[in-house]
Amino acid sequence: xxxxxxxxxxxxxxxxxxxxxxxxxxxxxxxxxxxxxxxxxxxxxxxxxxxxxxxxxxxxxxxxxxxxxxxxxxxxxxxxxxxxxxxxxxxxxxxxxxxxxxxxxxxxxxxxxxxxxxxxxxxxxxxxxxxxxxxxxxxxxxxxxxxxxxxxxxxxxxxxxxxxxxxxxxxxxxxxxxxxxxxxxxxxxxxxxxxxxxxxxxxxxxxxxxxxxxxxxxxxxxxxxxxxxxxxxxxxxxxxxxxxxxxxxxxxxxxxxxxxxxxxxxxxxxxxxxxxxxxxxxxxxxxxxxxxxxxxxxxxxxxxxxxxxxxxxxxxxxxxxxxxxxxxxxxxxxxxxxxxxxxxxxxxxxxxxxxxxxxxxxxxxxxxxxxxxxxxxxxxxxxxxxxxxxxxxxxxxxxxxxxxxxxxxxxxxxxxxxxxxxxxxxxxxxxxxxxxxxxxxxxxxxxxxxxxxxxxxxxxxxxxxxxxxxxxxxx
Numbered sequence: 001x002x003x004x005x006x007x008x009x010x011x012x013x014x015x016x017x018x019x020x021x022x023x024x025x026x027x028x029x030x031x032x033x034x035x036x037x038x039x040x041x042x043x044x045x046x047x048x049x050x051x052x053x054x055x056x057x058x059x060x061x062x063x064x065x066x067x068x069x070x071x072x073x074x075x076x077x078x079x080x081x082x083x084x085x086x087x088x089x090x091x092x093x094x095x096x097x098x099x100x101x102x103x104x105x106x107x108x109x110x111x112x113x114x115x116x117x118x119x120x121x122x123x124x125x126x127x128x129x130x131x132x133x134x135x136x137x138x139x140x141x142x143x144x145x146x147x148x149x150x151x152x153x154x155x156x157x158x159x160x161x162x163x164x165x166x167x168x169x170x171x172x173x174x175x176x177x178x179x180x181x182x183x184x185x186x187x188x189x190x191x192x193x194x195x196x197x198x199x200x201x202x203x204x205x206x207x208x209x210x211x212x213x214x215x216x217x218x219x220x221x222x223x224x225x226x227x228x229x230x231x232x233x234x235x236x237x238x239x240x241x242x243x244x245x246x247x248x249x250x251x252x253x254x255x256x257x258x259x260x261x262x263x264x265x266x267x268x269x270x271x272x273x274x275x276x277x278x279x280x281x282x283x284x285x286x287x288x289x290x291x292x293x294x295x296x297x298x299x300x301x302x303x304x305x306x307x308x309x310x311x312x313x314x315x316x317x318x319x320x321x322x323x324x325x326x327x328x329x330x331x332x333x334x335x336x337x338x339x340x341x342x343x344x345x346x347x348x349x350x351x352x353x354x355x356x357x358x359x360x361x362x363x364x365x366x367x368x369x370x371x372x373x374x375x376x377x378x379x380x381x382x383x384x385x386x387x388x389x390x391x392x393x394x395x396x397x398x399x400x401x402x403x404x405x406x407x408x409x410x411x412x413x414x415x416x417x418x419x420x421x422x423x424x425x426x427x428x429x430x431x432x433x434x435x436x437x438x439x440x441x442x443x444x445x446x447x448x449x450x451x452x453x454x455x456x457x458x459x460x461x462x463x464x465x466x467x468x469x470x471x472x473x474x475x
Contacts, residue, residue: 001319002051002080002095004123005105006113010135014105014191015081017307018056019416051082051095051361053374053414053430058312063204067317075316078376078430082119092119094360096126098376098430100329101319103311104132104162105191108154109139112161120162124169124177127329131318132179133187133196133311134158141262148251148259159186173328181222185318187310195301196310202254225249261304265297273300280304322428323349326378333358333378345379351426355380355388363414363432372432374414382431383424384411390439409435 003011060066060073082095096102102123106112123130134155140146146154163178170177179185181199189196203218210217219225226235226246238246247256257276264273270289277284277300288299330338330347334356337343345353359375382388385407392402412419412432425431 001077001101001103001315002082002092002099002123002128003103003105004082004092004096004119005135006107006110006115006119007083009105009107009110009113009116010189010191011105012081014133014135014189014196014307014311015054015079017191017194017196018077018079018311019054020194020308051080051091052416053078053080053432054416055079055413055430056312058308058316060313060316061309064313065317067321069323075312076429077312077315080430091361092122096123096128098358098360100128100322100325101315102128102130103315104130105135105189106132106158106162107136108134108151108158109136109144111154111158112165116162117165120165121169124166124171124174127171127174127325127332129174129177129319129325130166130179131185131187131314132159132162133189133314135189135191137188137258138190138193141259142266148255149248151255152248152250155181155188182219183318184218185314187314189307189311190301191307193298193301194307195298195305196307197254197305198310198314199254200313201305201310206253221249221253223250227252258305261300262297265300266293268292268296277304326428342379349427350379351381353379353427355382355386357382357388357433359433365434372412372414372419372434373436374430374432376430377425377427379427381424381426382408382411382433384408390436392439404436404439406436406439408433 003015005011056077056079058075058077060075062073066073078099080095080099082092102119104116104120104123106116120130137151140151140154159179159181163180166178184198184200187196187198199218199221200214202221203214206221207214207217220227220234224236224238225248226238227233227249228235228240228246231241234249235246238248240246257280261273261276263269264276282300282303284299284303288296291299326333326349327347330343334343334346342354342356344350346356355377356379357375357377359373361374362371363374364370365372387405387407390404390406392404394402410421410433411423411425412421412434413425414430414432419432422431
């Protein structure tokens with residue numbers, strides 16, 4: 001999956017929470033480290049310039065439902081954090097080409113912006129399924145101090161605008177990929193504080209209390225649904241039987257409790273906070289009780305609504321696995337006959353099929369002047385020492401120009417600023433190859449040497465123009 005958004009909407013900050021959940025950084029540092037910003041100029045300028053890959057493990061808790069045809073509760077998520085600035089759109093293209101799903105991040109204050117539309121159009125053009133998270137909720141509570149109904153209306157506008165864009169650029173093969181909170185493919189988050197939730201989280205909580213099905217509860221927590229406490233019934237109008245105004249279910253059962261936790265934490269009101277946390281089943285450690293205001297708030301919210309659980313659960317349940325996605329993406333990926341063995345292997349995501357790996361970008365190594373070839377295995381399994389054909393960006397079928405044969409020196413998994421060496425990588429996963437950077441300038445394809453079937457990808461031709469980003473590789 002890719003994380004895509006307009007510039008400064010909080011992609012890298014939000015990704016930190018997912019990285020922290022995998023144990024790569026400390027949870028208290030999530031939101032400040034920005035592990036996927038790997039270059040000095042990215043840290044200095046505070047924006048992402050190059051897309052960065054990272055592989056995360058997620059163990060689905062026993063109480064959570066599993067996706068269809070899942071073989072267990074352990075998931076490997078190949079995540080790519082991409083830039084949001086319009087000048088680096090080519091990096092977004094490189095990220096989207098090798099992913100099946102996209103987490104679209106939208107700032108709740110700024111809403112859907114120009115680059116949000118651009119990246120959504122690119123994603124849908126690549127037949128990538130989107131899920132949405134509305135970010136920076138902490139700004140609504142602390143800076144703007146909006147009431148619950150105003151925040152709900154803001155959320156509703158963002159979701160409506162996103163769905164208009166999705167409907168505009170939709171692909172028939174993808175079907176309906178609109179995002180709705182009650183469907184479970186919309187999240188609400190605060191990346192800097194490391195917390196997030198979906199309606200599924202609260203639906204589980206309240207389904208037990210009301211004694212109803214989780215899916216029914218999820219539907220009631222969004223839209224024009226109100227709970228009449230006096231009459232002990234659900235209604236669709238904003239007044240009770242006596243004509244008194246009612247609070248919307250989403251505001252009453254979700255936003256109001258969060259707002260109360262915010263108020264108590266910022267005021268360091270521990271008696272009130274302890275009472276609320278007891279009901280929520282959250283327990284603070286002795287050192288966490290020494291924290292004050294925003295730091296205390298961050299610790300409480302991370303324990304109550306951890307961002308990693310909400311966003312990774314949403315991604316696992318609502319984004320397609322490679323086995324599903326490659327069935328309809330093969331036409332975008334492969335230009336050869338759709339009935340040959342290579343196309344069949346890509347379509348079936350066959351680990352025993354002919355090797356096909358697409359290199360989407362070259363990543364600078366710590367050794368100056370050398371590059372990792374980063375991409376994704378679409379068929380077969382790539383092994384260390386394996387001899388492969390390297391089809392460069394100028395390769396043409398039937399010719400030998402830009403066609404090379406080389407043994408794979410080393411395979412690594414990209415982990416943000418670090419790399420982890422591995423012996424082999426099966427189909428569906430991203431990885432980087434060491435030692436073939438002299439043959440590929442930007443993009444290329446690997447194929448097993450013994451195969452006679454050759455093929456190539458269409459390469460996006462970028463207009464060359466002067467660039468001021470001080471990149472270590474040519475733009």
